[in-house]
Every structure is written in C-alpha cells, then in structure tokens.
Amino acid sequence: MNKQIKLSVSTLNVMECVDWVMSPECGGIDVFIGTVRNATKGKTVVRLEFEAYEKMAISELEKIADQASIKWPVQKMLIHHRTGVLQIGEIPVIIAVAAAHRHAAFEACRYIIDTLKQTVPIWKKEIFEDGEVWVAVHP
Amino acid sequence: MNKQIKLSVSTLNVMECVDWVMSPECGGIDVFIGTVRNATKGKTVVRLEFEAYEKMAISELEKIADQASIKWPVQKMLIHHRTGVLQIGEIPVIIAVAAAHRHAAFEACRYIIDTLKQTVPIWKKEIFEDGEVWVAVHP
Amino acid sequence: MKVNILAFGIAKDIFGGPAIDVELFNDATVFNLKFLLEKQYPQLKKLATYMVAVNNEYALDGDTVHERDEIAIIPPVSGG
Amino acid sequence: MKVNILAFGIAKDIFGGPAIDVELFNDATVFNLKFLLEKQYPQLKKLATYMVAVNNEYALDGDTVHERDEIAIIPPVSGG
Numbered sequence: 001m002n003k004q005i006k007l008s009v010s011t012l013n014v015m016e017c018v019d020w021v022m023s024p025e026c027g028g029i030d031v032f033i034g035t036v037r038n039a040t041k042g043k044t045v046v047r048l049e050f051e052a053y054e055k056m057a058i059s060e061l062e063k064i065a066d067q068a069s070i071k072w073p074v075q076k077m078l079i080h081h082r083t084g085v086l087q088i089g090e091i092p093v094i095i096a097v098a099a100a101h102r103h104a105a106f107e108a109c110r111y112i113i114d115t116l117k118q119t120v121p122i123w124k125k126e127i128f129e130d131g132e133v134w135v136a137v138h139p
Numbered sequence: 140m141n142k143q144i145k146l147s148v149s150t151l152n153v154m155e156c157v158d159w160v161m162s163p164e165c166g167g168i169d170v171f172i173g174t175v176r177n178a179t180k181g182k183t184v185v186r187l188e189f190e191a192y193e194k195m196a197i198s199e200l201e202k203i204a205d206q207a208s209i210k211w212p213v214q215k216m217l218i219h220h221r222t223g224v225l226q227i228g229e230i231p232v233i234i235a236v237a238a239a240h241r242h243a244a245f246e247a248c249r250y251i252i253d254t255l256k257q258t259v260p261i262w263k264k265e266i267f268e269d270g271e272v273w274v275a276v277h278p
Numbered sequence: 279m280k281v282n283i284l285a286f287g288i289a290k291d292i293f294g295g296p297a298i299d300v301e302l303f304n305d306a307t308v309f310n311l312k313f314l315l316e317k318q319y320p321q322l323k324k325l326a327t328y329m330v331a332v333n334n335e336y337a338l339d340g341d342t343v344h345e346r347d348e349i350a351i352i353p354p355v356s357g358g
Numbered sequence: 359m360k361v362n363i364l365a366f367g368i369a370k371d372i373f374g375g376p377a378i379d380v381e382l383f384n385d386a387t388v389f390n391l392k393f394l395l396e397k398q399y400p401q402l403k404k405l406a407t408y409m410v411a412v413n414n415e416y417a418l419d420g421d422t423v424h425e426r427d428e429i430a431i432i433p434p435v436s437g438g
Binding site: 173189190191192194195196198220231232252255256257258259260261262263264273274275 | 325326357358
C-alpha cells in the first residue's frame, strides 16, 4: 500500500491527486472532495480558517490510512488537507483511493473522511460578517 | 436536482466533471473514476472497446440519476461514459455527485455505478494479444 | 409482419451483423420473438441471459411487439 | 516540575495564546493536569469535551506526564 499524506497552505489540486493514485493495476478510484459552503444553518459564511496541530495531524492521518489498508484491499491512498484561510468554494480536503475493485475504494474513502472528522487535530473557524466561531461538530 | 449525462467517444475529463458539480451550496463531492486495468484474471489486456445502445443507455442513465435523487438529498449529479476504443489507463466512466452532506454523495455515487453496471446497455470487449471477448460480468 | 431487430455486443456476433429482419405473426409477444430467434440462432441460448428492449425500454416476455417498434437484443451488459 | 502546554482552536482563545506553562508535581497524571487547568481556566469546562495529547498521541486520564513531554490541549476537532 502506497500512501501520500499532506497538509498544505496553498490550493489543493484535484487533478494532481487523481493522477497520483491512478495506476494500470487499479480498476476503480473513489475521490472525496470537501468544499467550503457559503452558509451554515442559514447564516452567510465569509471565509474559513483551518488550524492544524501539524505533526500530530499527520501522524493521525497516517494511522487512518494504515487502518483502512488493513480493512480493505486498496492500492493507493492520498489525503491532502488545507490549512490557513479558505474562501467560499475552495477545497479543504481531498481524499483519493485506488483499488482493484470499486467497493474497497468506496469503503476506504468513506472510512477515511469519517474518521478524519473524528480524530485528526484540525480545527475550522467560520468567519461570519458579524463574528466568528470555532466549529465543534463532534463534541 | 441538476444532472448531466453524456456518452462520449473522446477522452473523459475529470476536472471538467468536478468543476461542473461543484457549487457553493455543497459541502461534499464524491467522484468515482473507472480505469482500464492492464490485466483480467492474470491475462494482459491490450485495449478495450465499449459499445453502447446510445439512446437507451442515456435513458437508463437518466432513470438511475432520478432514482438516486429520490433516495438521497443530492444537488448535482454527473455521469460521463466513454464509447469506442480505450487504451490501458484511460477512463471508461466518471460519476460525480455533489450534496450538502457527504453521506448522500457517497451513497448516491455508489448506487449509480452499481446500478449502471447492471442495467445500462453498454458492452465492453476486452482485446488480448491472442483474441478478444465480450465481457459478461452480470449474467 | 416484419420486424427489425437491433443487436449489440455478443448478439451482434451471433447474428453476424448489427440488425436482422424477422417475420413474426401479428400480436406476437416478446416470448414468441425469443423462441423464434433461439431457433434461428441457437447460440443465443448459450448466453447466461439476455433481455429484449422495445422502444428503448426493457420488455417482459408477455409484452406484445408491433411492426414499427424499435426492438433490440440486450446481452449481459458490462459498462462502467 | 514545569510543563509547557500547547493550545489549539478554541483552547487557544481560552488560554489567551498558543501555549502556557503550568507548575505540576512530579508523576502528575493527565487527570491532575486537566483538574489544574480547569481551575485556572474555568471556560475549559464549558467545552463539550476536550482531549489531552502527550507526544502527539491521545492520552488517557491515568497517563503520567513528564517534564519534557510535548503536551497539547485538543478541543473537539472539525477538520475535513
């Protein structure tokens, strides 16, 4: 199993991620792309800021990828996550998984994003016109 | 629900598909990308040929997308499928689904590819060095 | 009545071309059509299964076919 | 012993900065540390939950902390 895990302050590149996981041994690739929504509970979001505890975030992401590769027969896995300021429509996260069979790719990709949102030390702050708030989705 | 369904004799473009489904109301996009594997049951594949009963294929794909949009709250769905000759590594199919919440995107995307493989009148011929065969995965 | 049958995938190989004409009695059903085709093209029976589409919709054995219907033989699909 | 505590997200706001120093007795546990911090920064208790990481691993309440450990307060995460 071949993995690439990265935190980045600059724009994530979907095509670069897809190209990295694509290989002639794989039959299916599943890609999850998060995007910054323009509203939360009806309130207009101006921009987002992501903060990461970088060393630990990388190490938790590595664990998640390793777990996924134990659970499902996957060939390549990529996780790129943004940090810093993101405008509406920008991409906070890209997860790409290539496998010989599509079910493994789907399952692993979903496992990675679900687990990432529970365990990886990255925090999102939503900036509204009249204030800002640290998001706490998983209390 | 906004959908785009296309059969194409030319190379499918992942970025174009992702860009089409991306919108500021969506929080998650799931993309499935099929790729041509270089071997089937250990036998080297030289190239593939896809044949479609085009009018019916489009109509069956429309039905699948409509079903998916009844089952899950999705915002945009795209299905592009190749026809004609494909070399190893080329992309026979791209499915992209955007939704406010990721679970709907994952479920709908997986439903579409699973159902496509069962009901849509498209046929794949594998060309080996010493012969060729129409694939019949779902008897 | 004479009906035109489109063939795809392996059915095209079995029929030796992308379409054939067959002579059917009026009010014939999909079942009648399949019976006739399997007599003329015994290799059809070797397929694990195949469907008949009438006017771009999967048809049931009991459905009636009409002279101007667009009829197609749909061997097991393998898209994706 | 003096330990340095890193803070992220809302914990940074609560501590008023990205790191604080606290004075702890030797062989103190994560539980002792949390107790002390919650006394000094009562707002911590208003978080639905928070974790402590020691040397980049989530720690349990019973784990011992040492002088040179890298300790961090991990409020509810919201990546992705």
